[in-house]
Amino acid sequence: MDKSKLNKIIEKILKDIRIGFYQLIVLKIIVDKGQLHGYAIRKAIQDLSSGRLNPSESTIYDTLKKLEKYGLIEGFWAQSPLGGPMRKYYKAKKEAKIVLDQVLKELEELNKIIKGSKYG
DSSP states (O other): OOHHHHHHHHHHHHHHHHHHHHHHHHHHHHHHHOSEEHHHHHHHHHHHTTTSOOOOHHHHHHHHHHHHHTTSEEEEEEEOGGGOOEEEEEEEOHHHHHHHHHHHHHHHHHHHHHHTOOOO
């Protein structure tokens, strides 16, 4: 297989992984920082990753919709600080922390397996 095809496969796998991780990252940001609007969440991801992750607006809002559908976050409209336009903010529900902790625990176990550590 040529290098170009390998690079395309790598990018496809990484894209699929990132989509799942965005749910976790967005949930963690909302749990840790409290209520935020979509742009602030996107900026937080960029800051946390030192610019390495740069999700599109549609990725952020699709992720937020999915987390709302799961019942982990709640969206609400509110006036922006300093009299700016109305924005949709998102806040974590109490179940969000439970789910976040459980998923992070599972990811730690998966990381051990991937790195070749003994399980358990």
